[in-house]
Amino acid sequence: MPKNITEKIIAAHLLEGDMGTPGSDIALRIDQTLTQDATGTMAYLEFEAMGVPRVKTELSVAYIDHNTLQSGFMNADDHKFIRSCARKHGLQFSRPGNGICHQVHLERFGKPGKTLIGSDSHTPTGGGIGMLAMGAGGLDVAVAMGGGAYHIPMPKVTLVRLKGSLQPWVAAKDVILEVLRLLHVKGGVNRVMEYGGPGVLGLRVPERATITNMGAELGATTSVFPSDEVTRAFLAAQGRAADWTALAADEDALYDAVVEIDLSRLEPLAACPHMPDNVKKVREIGQIKVDQVCIGSCTNSSLQDMLQVAAILRGKTVAPGVSLSIAPGSKQVLTMLAQNGALACMVAAGARILESACGPCIGMGQSPQSGGVSLRTFNRNFEGRSGTADGQIYLVSPETAAASALTGVFTDPRELGAAPKITLPAQFLVEDNMIEPPVPESEMDTVEIAYGPNIKPFPLAEPLPESLAAQVVLKVGDNITTDHIMPAGAKILPYRSNIPYLSQFCFAQCDENFARHCKDAGKGVIIGGTNYGQGSSREHAALVPLHLGIKAVVTQSFARIHAANLVNAGILPFTFADAADYAKIDVRDDLALENIREALQNGTPVSLKNNTKHESYALRYDLSARQRKILLAGGLLNYTTGKE
Numbered sequence: 001m002p003k004n005i006t007e008k009i010i011a012a013h014l015l016e017g018d019m020g021t022p023g024s025d026i027a028l029r030i031d032q033t034l035t036q037d038a039t040g041t042m043a044y045l046e047f048e049a050m051g052v053p054r055v056k057t058e059l060s061v062a063y064i065d066h067n068t069l070q071s072g073f074m075n076a077d078d079h080k081f082i083r084s085c086a087r088k089h090g091l092q093f094s095r096p097g098n099g100i101c102h103q104v105h106l107e108r109f110g111k112p113g114k115t116l117i118g119s120d121s122h123t124p125t126g127g128g129i130g131m132l133a134m135g136a137g138g139l140d141v142a143v144a145m146g147g148g149a150y151h152i153p154m155p156k157v158t159l160v161r162l163k164g165s166l167q168p169w170v171a172a173k174d175v176i177l178e179v180l181r182l183l184h185v186k187g188g189v190n191r192v193m194e195y196g197g198p199g200v201l202g203l204r205v206p207e208r209a210t211i212t213n214m215g216a217e218l219g220a221t222t223s224v225f226p227s228d229e230v231t232r233a234f235l236a237a238q239g240r241a242a243d244w245t246a247l248a249a250d251e252d253a254l255y256d257a258v259v260e261i262d263l264s265r266l267e268p269l270a271a272c273p274h275m276p277d278n279v280k281k282v283r284e285i286g287q288i289k290v291d292q293v294c295i296g297s298c299t300n301s302s303l304q305d306m307l308q309v310a311a312i313l314r315g316k317t318v319a320p321g322v323s324l325s326i327a328p329g330s331k332q333v334l335t336m337l338a339q340n341g342a343l344a345c346m347v348a349a350g351a352r353i354l355e356s357a358c359g360p361c362i363g364m365g366q367s368p369q370s371g372g373v374s375l376r377t378f379n380r381n382f383e384g385r386s387g388t389a390d391g392q393i394y395l396v397s398p399e400t401a402a403a404s405a406l407t408g409v410f411t412d413p414r415e416l417g418a419a420p421k422i423t424l425p426a427q428f429l430v431e432d433n434m435i436e437p438p439v440p441e442s443e444m445d446t447v448e449i450a451y452g453p454n455i456k457p458f459p460l461a462e463p464l465p466e467s468l469a470a471q472v473v474l475k476v477g478d479n480i481t482t483d484h485i486m487p488a489g490a491k492i493l494p495y496r497s498n499i500p501y502l503s504q505f506c507f508a509q510c511d512e513n514f515a516r517h518c519k520d521a522g523k524g525v526i527i528g529g530t531n532y533g534q535g536s537s538r539e540h541a542a543l544v545p546l547h548l549g550i551k552a553v554v555t556q557s558f559a560r561i562h563a564a565n566l567v568n569a570g571i572l573p574f575t576f577a578d579a580a581d582y583a584k585i586d587v588r589d590d591l592a593l594e595n596i597r598e599a600l601q602n603g604t605p606v607s608l609k610n611n612t613k614h615e616s617y618a619l620r621y622d623l624s625a626r627q628r629k630i631l632l633a634g635g636l637l638n639y640t641t642g643k644e
Ligand code: MIC
Pocket: 038, 039, 066, 119, 120, 121, 122, 135, 362, 488, 535, 536, 537, 538
C-alpha cells in the first residue's frame, strides 16, 4: 500500500490501534518531548507524582522562554524548579536567553521522521523538517517522558498541494494565512495538513516551519513537510547532517482531501482582529494608521526573517508615533545578527530589541495603547491576548510588518520597490553553551528539587460517582479560546504553578463573577458552542475549572487538545447529539447526569436532564475506551498510578 508521510511516521511508531479507521484511538511511541516554563512547572509536578526516576525518551528538553519578565520572585522560582527537575530526571535544560522552544528545537534537536510532543500548541513547528510534532497537555507530556504512549484519534490527512513560487515580497506567512482563509480555525481539527507538490522545493526550512507552526490555528493535529535536499542543507548548516533522513510520500499515496495553492498568485495578507482566520489582502485593508509593530514569536523569528527585516530597515527610521519591537527567536539568531551587522541596522532604525523569548506574543509586555492598531508577525490575535482589551491586533508577515513600521500606515510591502535579496549562511553559528545537560543517573540523588513558595499542589478529581447533579455556571458561544478560559499575560502568567490563585481569573473576560458563581453552585457545568477550547495546549484551562468544581463541559464541538486535557483532568466532555438543544439551556439551570458511571463503563447512551426546564437532551461522547477508563478513575494521573 502506498503511504503518505503522515502514515509512514505513524506506522513506524504505532503501538496500538488501527490506522485504517480515522477517528479511532491510536497509541504512538514518542521519541522526543519538549516543555516550556508556563506549562512545564505543572508537567514536572505531574512527572514527579508519577514516580518515574529518569525520562525514557530518546530526548527530552525543558525550555524557559515564556515567563521571562521576572517581576517578582515567582518566575525565577519556577525556573529554578524546572532546572532542578531537568538535572535530576535526565532532561536537557535550555536556559532563559537561549530562545523560544520551537525555534531552538528546530535548530538544534529536531530530526526528520521522529515523533515529538510538546506542552505547547505550536510544537508542530517541527513539521518543517519532517517530524510528526504535536502539541499536548502537560500530563500527556509527563506520561510520554515516563515512557508511556501518546494517544490521539487517528487523523485524516489533507494534502496541501503547492505549485508555483512565491513572488517578491510575498512570504511563507502569507501561505498559511491563505490556508486559514480557505479552511478557517476549525478546518484542521483531527487532521494532519501534509504539504506536497512542486512548490515545496522553493521553500526553505524556516519558511516551512512558519507554515507548520501556524497550522495550530487551523486546529490541526499537526502539519508536516517532506524531508528533502532543502532539509538536508538546513541540518548540515546546523552541523547536524547526520540527523537527516529523506522522507517523502509514495507516488500514489492517498489523501482524505486535497487543497491546492498556487504560490505565484498569492499576495501579502493579514489576519484582522480578532481571529487568525479573519484574513484579508493587505492592499484591501487600506492605509489605516499603525501604532505598534512587533516582530518575533515562534512563527517568524528565524535568521531569514530577521535578515529580511534588517534589510528593509537599513538606513531608514521607524515612522513617528510607531513603536517597533523585535525579538529574534534564539540566541543563535541574535548572535548571528550581531555578528553580521544586521542588528545594528535594526537598532539604528529605532527598533526596540527584546530578549529571545515569547514576550509580547503572550502579553508579557509591549501591550499596545488603548484601541491601538498593532501589526504583529505572531500567530494569535485573540481579543485581549495582547494585554490591551481593545487592542486591534493584525497578524502579518515580517515584510508587511517592517514596511508598515517605516510608513506608519498599513502598507503592502510591494510598494517599497525591489525586494532585498537575502542569502543565508552555509553554516550557522553552533554553540550550545546555554543548554545544560542532566547529571548522570548515578548522581541523580544529589540533586534536590527546588520547590518555591509559588508552587501549590495541583487539583485531582475524584473517581466518577454513580450520578452527578450540577448547575450551569456559564454559557458561551462559538470558538471560545483557552485565552478566554484561562487568560495569560504579565499579571497572571507568573502564577502558572498556583492553581488556586489563577482561579480568580478564569473566564473573567466572559463573566467577571465566574469564580464566585462556581463557588455558589458547588458543582458546575459549562455550556459551549462549536470549537470550544481552541488555541493553547495549557492544561490550566482544565485544571482551574476542575479546582472550581466544574464536572462537565457540554458543547457543540471541541478543539482536540483541550478535549484531551479535560479528560486528563477528569472533567466530562460531552457534545449535544442535536446541536439545537444548545439553545434550550440557560445559565443557572439545574442539570443531572444520572447513572453516568454505569453509562461510561458500558459505553451506552448518555442523556442530560434539565430539572429546571423538565427536559432531557441526548449527548454524544467521542471517547476511546481508554479515555472512558480515565474518566472513571478521576483523571489520567489517578489512572496511570492505579489510584482508583
Ligand atoms: C500560547 O501561545 O498561547 C502559549 C502560551 O504558548 C500556549 C501554552 C501556554 O499556555 O503556556 C500554547 O500555545 O500552547
